[in-house]
Amino acid sequence: MTTSEFHILLSLADGARHGYAIMREVELRSAGQVKLGPGTLYGAIQRMLESGWIEETEDSEEGERRRYYMLTAEGRQAVSEEAARLQQMVKLAQSKKILPARG
Amino acid sequence: MSRHDRLYRKLLHILPAHFRESYEDEMTRAFAEVRRRDGASGTWLHTIPDLAFSAIQTHGQALREDLRYAARKIAQSPGMLLLVALTFGAGIGTNIALFSMVDALLFRPLAVAEADTLVSIQRGPGTREPTSYFDYRDLRDRNVTFSQLAATFTFPALVSASTEHRRMCSLVTGNYFVTAGVLPLLGRGIGKEDDETNAAVAVLSHALWQSEFQSDPRVLGRTVLLNDRKFTIVGVTGPEFTGTHQPMLTEIYVPLSMHSVFIPGVRETEATRDQRWLVPFGRLKAGVSAAQAEANLNAIEAQIQSEHPELGDSEEKRIDRALHVTPTGGVRVPHLRQAIRRGATFMMAVTFLLVLLASVNVTGILLARASARTREIALRLSLGASRRRILRELLAESALFGLAGAVAGLVIAYVSIDALNHLQAPMQGAWRIVFDARIDHRVLTYTLGVALLSSLLFGLTPALRAMRIDPNEILKEGTAGSQGSRSGNRMRRGIVVAQFTLSVALLAILGLFLRSLNNLYRADPGFETARQSFVYLVQTNEASTFPRFYGELKRNAEALPGVLSVSLSTNPPVRLGNYSRQRVESATGQSLDAQTVFADGDHFVTNGIALLRGSTFPGNETRPVVIVNQALARALWPGGDAIGQRLRIGGRADHEVIGVAADSKYASLAEDPQPFFYQPLDASRSGNRIGVTVRTAVAPASITPRLANIVRRLDPTVDVNRSGTYAEAIDQAIWPTRMAARNLAGFSALGLILAISGLFGLMAHFAEQRRHEAGLRIALGATQWQILRLFLMRGISLAAWGIGTGTALSLLAARAVKGFLSGVSPTDPATYAGVAATLLAVALLAAWIPARRAARIDPIATLRHQ
Numbered sequence: 001m002t003t004s005e006f007h008i009l010l011s012l013a014d015g016a017r018h019g020y021a022i023m024r025e026v027e028l029r030s031a032g033q034v035k036l037g038p039g040t041l042y043g044a045i046q047r048m049l050e051s052g053w054i055e056e057t058e059d060s061e062e063g064e065r066r067r068y069y070m071l072t073a074e075g076r077q078a079v080s081e082e083a084a085r086l087q088q089m090v091k092l093a094q095s096k097k098i099l100p101a102r103g
Numbered sequence: 104m105s106r107h108d109r110l111y112r113k114l115l116h117i118l119p120a121h122f123r124e125s126y127e128d129e130m131t132r133a134f135a136e137v138r139r140r141d142g143a144s145g146t147w148l149h150t151i152p153d154l155a156f157s158a159i160q161t162h163g164q165a166l167r168e169d170l171r172y173a174a175r176k177i178a179q180s181p182g183m184l185l186l187v188a189l190t191f192g193a194g195i196g197t198n199i200a201l202f203s204m205v206d207a208l209l210f211r212p213l214a215v216a217e218a219d220t221l222v223s224i225q226r227g228p229g230t231r232e233p234t235s236y237f238d239y240r241d242l243r244d245r246n247v248t249f250s251q252l253a254a255t256f257t258f259p260a261l262v263s264a265s266t267e268h269r270r271m272c273s274l275v276t277g278n279y280f281v282t283a284g285v286l287p288l289l290g291r292g293i294g295k296e297d298d299e300t301n302a303a304v305a306v307l308s309h310a311l312w313q314s315e316f317q318s319d320p321r322v323l324g325r326t327v328l329l330n331d332r333k334f335t336i337v338g339v340t341g342p343e344f345t346g347t348h349q350p351m352l353t354e355i356y357v358p359l360s361m362h363s364v365f366i367p368g369v370r371e372t373e374a375t376r377d378q379r380w381l382v383p384f385g386r387l388k389a390g391v392s393a394a395q396a397e398a399n400l401n402a403i404e405a406q407i408q409s410e411h412p413e414l415g416d417s418e419e420k421r422i423d424r425a426l427h428v429t430p431t432g433g434v435r436v437p438h439l440r441q442a443i444r445r446g447a448t449f450m451m452a453v454t455f456l457l458v459l460l461a462s463v464n465v466t467g468i469l470l471a472r473a474s475a476r477t478r479e480i481a482l483r484l485s486l487g488a489s490r491r492r493i494l495r496e497l498l499a500e501s502a503l504f505g506l507a508g509a510v511a512g513l514v515i516a517y518v519s520i521d522a523l524n525h526l527q528a529p530m531q532g533a534w535r536i537v538f539d540a541r542i543d544h545r546v547l548t549y550t551l552g553v554a555l556l557s558s559l560l561f562g563l564t565p566a567l568r569a570m571r572i573d574p575n576e577i578l579k580e581g582t583a584g585s586q587g588s589r590s591g592n593r594m595r596r597g598i599v600v601a602q603f604t605l606s607v608a609l610l611a612i613l614g615l616f617l618r619s620l621n622n623l624y625r626a627d628p629g630f631e632t633a634r635q636s637f638v639y640l641v642q643t644n645e646a647s648t649f650p651r652f653y654g655e656l657k658r659n660a661e662a663l664p665g666v667l668s669v670s671l672s673t674n675p676p677v678r679l680g681n682y683s684r685q686r687v688e689s690a691t692g693q694s695l696d697a698q699t700v701f702a703d704g705d706h707f708v709t710n711g712i713a714l715l716r717g718s719t720f721p722g723n724e725t726r727p728v729v730i731v732n733q734a735l736a737r738a739l740w741p742g743g744d745a746i747g748q749r750l751r752i753g754g755r756a757d758h759e760v761i762g763v764a765a766d767s768k769y770a771s772l773a774e775d776p777q778p779f780f781y782q783p784l785d786a787s788r789s790g791n792r793i794g795v796t797v798r799t800a801v802a803p804a805s806i807t808p809r810l811a812n813i814v815r816r817l818d819p820t821v822d823v824n825r826s827g828t829y830a831e832a833i834d835q836a837i838w839p840t841r842m843a844a845r846n847l848a849g850f851s852a853l854g855l856i857l858a859i860s861g862l863f864g865l866m867a868h869f870a871e872q873r874r875h876e877a878g879l880r881i882a883l884g885a886t887q888w889q890i891l892r893l894f895l896m897r898g899i900s901l902a903a904w905g906i907g908t909g910t911a912l913s914l915l916a917a918r919a920v921k922g923f924l925s926g927v928s929p930t931d932p933a934t935y936a937g938v939a940a941t942l943l944a945v946a947l948l949a950a951w952i953p954a955r956r957a958a959r960i961d962p963i964a965t966l967r968h969q
Contacts (some may be wrong), residue, residue, distance in 0.1 A: 019130070019132070019133045020133045020136040020137070021127050022891065023133060023137065035149060036153075037150050037152075037153025037154070037157075038129075038130040038131075038133040038134050038137075038154075039150075039153045039154045039156065039157030039158070040125040040153050040156065040157055041133065041162055041516065042122075042129065043157040043160055045126075046122060046125070046126070046161075047164075061514075064886075066129075066132075067129055081703075082442070084935055091462070094497075098327075100478055
């Protein structure tokens with residue numbers, strides 16, 4: 001799982017969003033650290049659609065039809081496994097005194 | 104939508120179509136929203152790299168998918184994969200093998216440190232002349248562009264260790280190994296002090312160390328005999344360094360100052376700067392180009408000329424003494440490189456014809472495959488697959504076919520490279536060609552390039568044809584394109600024509616070569632070759648001892664059992680191309696350049712050269728006499744009698760013509776009669792080189808070693824430069840042509856097999872398609888014979904087109920092979936007629952079987968089937 005995929009999946013954790021909303025959410029949650037461009041975003045979306053991690057719904061907003069994306073059960077499973085893996089890495093770094101142990 | 108958004112939408116075209124079509128609306132909208140929030144410039148700054156990155160990623164993914172799909176498709180028909188791989192592999196394999204050889208000979212840097220800063224230095228207009236020792240010394244000491252400037256002279260010497268053989272030996276300056284940047288495997292290289300103190304030391308090549316000293320690690324300090332003189336072994340080179348006379352293998356290195364042991368006469372003449380024997384090479388200083396070094400050396404050369412007025416200062420002389428610096432990627436001999444490049448270019452061109460022919464064949468196979476898949480493609484198109492997608496899949500398929508062929512080709516090349524590495528020219532015993540052809544990253548890159556280019560070549564036609572499929576028509580019709588493939592048939596006809604065109608070119612080249620080889624074999628050299636044996640000697644003693652030595656030599660040779668006659672000359676006739684040239688003038692002032700030899704009175708009888716008029720040299724000439732050949736007599740005294748005429752040689756005294764000898768060959772077996780004259784041999788004046796020819800009643804090969812023995816017994820210091828029977832020497836002279844013809848015969852056989860197999864396939868395909876027509880015609884009353892003739896004529900008219908085109912193109916390109924032929928014109932009508940007849944016969948055969956099948960069709964069954 002790439003970093004952008006991880007961020008996109010996280011941004012969909014609390015409900016379906018359209019493309020621009022995903023970009024904004026990722027940027028906001030990472031405090032401006034991760035800025036997804038449209039190319040990276042839709043490249044990742046296409047791959048994750050093929051892996052069945054997300055699915056597409058259509059909805060209209062201000063009279064325009066837009067594509068919304070939402071997490072599937074598999075996607076939720078995948079992102080939680082990735083989060084757990086990252087947590088393991090953090091613990092490892094702490095045990096090696098690379099990171100200060102917090103709480 | 105602002106102009107920014109419209110621009111972004113346009114830029115999205117760098118993404119793969121199917122991806123873009125799915126997401127361009129969404130992406131443009133996302134871009135617009137970001138732009139409204141962040142401003143145009145900031146958004147662009149962020150977007151361009153994003154777009155570039157995702158383009159690479161999505162294209163890569165699409166390519167992987169295409170290849171995966173293509174691989175699945177190909178795996179469904181393994182038979183076709185095998186057929187394509189073998190057909191294309193056969194074509195490309197020979198090409199790869201030859202390229203690996205050319206690479207080893209010409210392009211791969213030598214196994215020396217920083218080969219790119221090593222250059223060869225040559226003198227004269229032909230860039231092939233060596234230089235004198237004094238010139239070398241001045242160039243070395245005065246230049247500012249070389250960090251090292253070394254020189255070498257390579258020649259065959261008699262090396263005696265566990266066996267005794269003539270081997271290539273390099274006399275080297277003390278800085279030779281430093282300049283080349285070569286570190287010995289054992290011991291040390293030849294050093295400065297060796298050269299200065301005339302030290303009798305030698306460095307062995309790895310090959311010599313292995314063969315003569317069984318790779319003994321304690322070889323240092325042992326001795327080896329070179330021309331019967333003891334040399335102490337001080338080093339052994341590594342296996343990768345084969346000397347600076349590539350592609351000839353150098354087997355032993357000794358200091359230049361020891362030259363007197365090997366090359367008599369240099370000492371007397373070394374004071375003159377016209378004694379050109381050293382080949383200099385140098386290492387450029389950092390940042391200096393070959394052109395700068397050349398300018399520097401020529402400036403020094405101008406100084407030398409002003410300091411030495413005796414060199415003369417004519418324009419001719421200046422051109423003659425000009426220096427040329429060639430970056431050779433090491434130190435190779437430029438004129439050898441030129442010869443190799445010429446031959447290699449030619450052979451590469453021929454193998455490219457093979458690759459083309461194989462590609463045309465594969466096109467035929469893929470076309471058949473595409474037409475069998477017409478329905479499948481039509482179905483997919485009607486179900487909404489994009490044409491672009493299908494085109495990509497088809498091209499991916501042909502790329503995979505190409506790669507499969509390349510793999511097969513590499514296997515074929517791997518096998519044949521082994522044979523190439525053992526190519527051994529039967530030149531003077533000491534010369535051994537070494538090169539290490541192998542499949543390395545350079546050859547692999549080349550192979551990949553050729554394979555992909557060819558697969559584009561053979562994939563494009565079937566793919567583009569598939570693009571024109573109209574799904575409605577195909578699906579409605581229900582048959583796999585039996586009527587709707589008129590354009591396909593046109594392409595197939597085109598392929599048959601192309602195959603014949605290429606086959607004509609290949610066979611014509613082979614035919615011309617075989618004829619010229621035949622000419623060489625059958626050419627009458629004008630002297631006998633069946634019963635002659637010779638030795639060619641280089642004297643090392645004072646010139647005053649020559650007459651006695653030569654006299655004893657002749658008497659001893661005459662006493663050998665089986666010897667009928669013996670003659671001495673400055674050059675035995677079989678050493679073609681080694682005569683000197685002189686200007687001669689008749690009493691009426693007519694003059695011409697002629698080749699000449701000094702020979703004794705037995706020369707004509709011993710060599711079997713007919714004396715047409717007059718008599719031979721009496722042996723005790725009291726006045727200047729000369730014998731001329733027919734060509735010279737005809738040129739100077741046309742219609743008259745040459746006997747008794749005066750001939751002025753080199754502007755000196757007049758000579759009386761006492762005989763006219765039959766023309767023979769002097770420079771090459773392929774030449775037309777050349778003017779030539781014989782002067783009586785005067786041992787005290789003839790120089791230090793002499794040839795002894797014997798005419799025998801027994802097998803001449805049995806006499807050769809005895810002749811050499813006599814020489815060694817009379818004077819062990821005399822160098823037997825070359826020996827053998829005349830028949831052997833002639834064989835060696837035509838070896839290059841023979842080898843080329845052998846390779847070409849292989850290539851052409853392969854080409855013919857490719858052409859025949861392609862033709863059979865295509866003819867069968869045509870006949871199959873025309874079953875219906877044949878059935879109809881028979882039903883309407885056509886006889887079997889009429890059907891047979893109809894089908895045969897179609898095949899033959901295609902072949903005739905191809906043969907016509909091929910002949911026309913070959914005749915246009917024929918001049919390119921002129922230099923490789925002897926005694927046959929590159930537009931030789933008999934050769935082209937033979938090629939055309941062969942190919943017509945092939946076409947007839949290929950058309951016959953399907954035609955007969957068509958003629959036997961049961962019309963009822965065919966028509967009912969429709």
